[in-house]
Amino acid sequence: MKSKKPSYLSSLLKSLLAMSSVAIVSGCANSFKDMKENDPYWAPALPTVNDSRNSETGSIYNPASAQMLFQDKKALRIGDIVTVVLTENTNASKTADTEVTKDSQITMPQVSAFGRDLNIGGDNPLVVTVPAQNRTFAGEADSTQTNRLQGTITVTVHQVYPNGNLMVKGEKWISLNQGSEFIRIAGIIRPEDIDKDNQVISTRVANAKISYGGEGPLADANRPGWLTRFFSSDWWPF
Known part of the structure; x- marks a missing residue:
């Protein structure tokens, strides 16, 4: 009669190997893998076309090309651009x-x-x-974290809400010799918060989603290796 112990150990080793493979693959996952250039979601919005503007009314006034006479020209319509001044500073300790x-x-x-x-x-x-x-x-x-992000990024208006608020989003990619860096922002702003230079500070952006990262040798050097990510992941039982 043959012993079943070797077969049991073989099945156990196969199960452990399969679990390790899944854990290693999850540890190798890159959080920036989906952040690539020319993403349609971050494409600039184009101005809406109103067919009625081409109708013959006999008037020299055209709402599509009307200029503001008594206030600064600001972003108010879909496709208009506005510059977001990034002034993000966060400090957290626990x-x-x-x-x-x-x-x-x-x-x-x-x-x-x-x-x-x-x-x-x-x-x-x-x-x-x-x-x-x-x-x-x-x-x-004991945990302490400090983040600081400063700069500017120009975005476009993608939606105008009934109350006049504007949903804006956009991205900026900078290609360097050792890779590329990007910054993305999306959120809601009020026309009242846009200054005379058509700028709004990031602290005035509601529901703001700001992403900053990069790709290339420099970005890879700042990320831990796959084995380190595995030991730091939830798959590590100890």
Whole structure:
């Protein structure tokens, strides 16, 4: 009769190998893999075409090309451009200190039955003692993070809401000798927050989504290797 132990170990090793392969692939995942140039989602919006502007009305006024006489020209329509001044500064710190201690000990007096003390081997009393239990857990964590992003990026208006607010988004790619860097921003702004230079600061952008990254040798050098990402991922059981 052949032993099934080698077969069981072989199946176990295959399962562990499969799990390791999945974990390594997940560790190799690049968070910027989907961020590429010429993404249609970030393409600039084109001005809407109104067929009525070509109708013969006999008037020299054309709403499509009308200029503002008593205020600065600002982005108000789909396809208009506006410059976002990036002034992002974030500072975050967190400290956690946890300590749990539990001690327990139970000792019972001499055991008696039917009104008489029970002895072991003559005059030796029978005493039940439960060994003491001591559990201690101590954990400490300290995290500090500081981010700063400054610069400018010009975006286009993609949607005008009924209340006049503007949904804007856009991207900027800079190609360098050692790779490319990009910045993307999307959010909602108020026309009142646009200054005379057709600029708005990023802290005035509602529901802002700002992404900054890069690709190439310099960006790869700043990322940990796949094995480091594996040990830092949720797949690592320890």
